[in-house]
Amino acid sequence: MPSENEEDLISRVYKLILGKGERGILQSELWKKLNLTSRDGSRIATKLERRRLIMREKVLQNGRWTYRLIPLVVPVDTSSVEGLPCLKCSYESRCEPGGSISPEKCQPLERWVLENYRKAEG
């Protein structure tokens, strides 16, 4: 595992997935790009999936099963996810829609959405 802080690495992985657009990217291709072991890569993919930022789709590639990592929301450009609080949230493992910690009740997320909305409005 590189010495990079894990949350920074998660952000980097997410941005690379976003950069591939709606089709996403094969996880093996991504791990190669980032020089990650499949064990470390899979752990990061699972975290992004739990944060509901990506989905993993099982695909057959050259006769072997693997996963394609697909962004659930594709922003116009990756800079628009800059500062998304979920990318560095320590509550992510307990956050779920309808739960006691949830996106609907999350103030940092609400602030981030409003700030970005204001920026977009100019």
Ligand code: SF4
């Ligand atoms: S608590 Fe808020 S910032 Fe954290 S993962 Fe949930 S929605 Fe995102």
